[in-house]
Amino acid sequence: MEQFIQQLREKNIGKVLVQEPLANHTTWKIGGPAEFLVEPKDVEALKELMILIRQNKIPWRVIGRGSNLLVSDSGIEGVVIKLGDGISHLEIDGEEIKVGGGFSVIKLAMVISKKGLSGLEFASGIPGSVGGAVFMNAGAHGSDISQILTKAHILFEDGTMKWLTNEELQFSYRTSRLQKEKAICVEAVFQLKAGDRDEIVKVMQKNKDYRRVSQPWNYPCAGSVFRNPLPNYAGQLIEKAGLKGFQLGGAQVSEMHGNFIVNVAEAKADDVLKLIQHIKTTIRDEFEVEIETEVEIVGKKQNND
Incomplete structure (x- = not known):
């Protein structure tokens, strides 16, 4: 090494x-x-x-x-x-933008709104990078990355780079082809629309305000933990099961939103994993619904796994 x-x-x-x-x-x-x-x-x-x-x-x-x-x-x-x-460049050409995979999604939405470009309002509170957003087809407020992306520049494990179209990325709910292959989204091209700057900023602010009052950003968290088992919503099922505020170790189901697990006391990954399993089992037993994680779980196995 x-x-x-x-x-x-x-x-x-x-x-x-x-x-x-x-x-x-x-x-x-x-x-x-x-x-x-x-x-x-x-x-x-x-x-x-x-x-x-x-x-x-x-x-x-x-x-x-x-x-x-x-x-x-x-x-x-x-x-x-x-x-x-180093990989957070941004080029604006009319209604089309090319942006590096390391660029902050929240920052991008803010910059683009000030240019009077519409299409990224939904992303004003998504705390990730452009590459990560493409990887998981991030979305909110009824829209997602697949609605605006035309192509993405992908680096594959063998060192080759290729532009993949929207269709080739095989987007679906919170998923993309990149979750099945070892590849990196180096940059993305989005097709936006010119709009009224003040109206765009107003919609973005409304979305940000909604997140601020409904989601627990006062503690470290990773965003929504579970995919929505449509037509049900994971957060609603968790709240109906009485799990709001339930805590294992330093990890707690948010008292503000059932689909968030927050780090309230120096939580370990093991605390979160045990809490995730408890939630999944409870929802299965009470509602006969299987819920799956949206967060990516990575790293070496625990000794007690």
């Missing part, structure tokens, strides 16, 4: 951290160490990093801003690639 670190430094890939606690890089503030955390300085460095990873046969995964992610207390083996400022 010393050879790998030396290669990273010789190639000037970007920031390299060893045994970096991933609790520092997730919105839940939970997660053991990454063997290596690498933040490439630009797209070319990211491509070079992928080649080095293949040559050294090292396992890898990518993160953006760390939302929608539960990292094991034991951490992650191999390389965690963090898409940060």
Whole structure:
């Protein structure tokens, strides 16, 4: 592994951290160490990093801003690639925008609204990166990424890059092709529409206000934990089961919204996993409905798994 670190430094890939606690890089503030955390300085460095990873046969995964992610207390083996400022470019060409995978979704929605472009109002409170939003087809308020994305530039594990169309990304509810393949969304192209700037900003503010009064951002959390088992809604089922405020260890079902688990007391990933299982079992027993997690659960297995 010393050879790998030396290669990273010789190639000037970007920031390299060893045994970096991933609790520092997730919105839940939970997660053991990454063997290596690498933040490439630009797209070319990211491509070079992928080649080095293949040559050294090292396992890898990518993160953006760390939302929608539960990292094991034991951490992650191999390389965690963090898409940060080096991959957060933004180009605006009329009603079309091209944006880097590391760009903040909330920041993008704000910037675009001020340009009088409509289509991203739904994303004004989604606390992730553009790459992560494409990966999971993030959505809210009746819309999602698939409604505005025309194509995405994807880096595959073999080091090749290819533009995939909306159709090729195989979007569905909170899923995309990228969840089935080892690949990274390096940049995305969105088709927006010119609109009334004041009206766009008004809608965005309304969406942000709704999130502020209905969702618990006063504690570390990862967003919605469960996919909605349509026509039911996960949060409503959890609340009907009387689980609001239920706590295991440092993890608690939010007293504000049933589909959020909050870190109220230095929670461990194991606390969250046990709470998730308790919720799933309770909903199955009471309503005969199976609910599945929306958050991605990653990392080395716990000793007690």
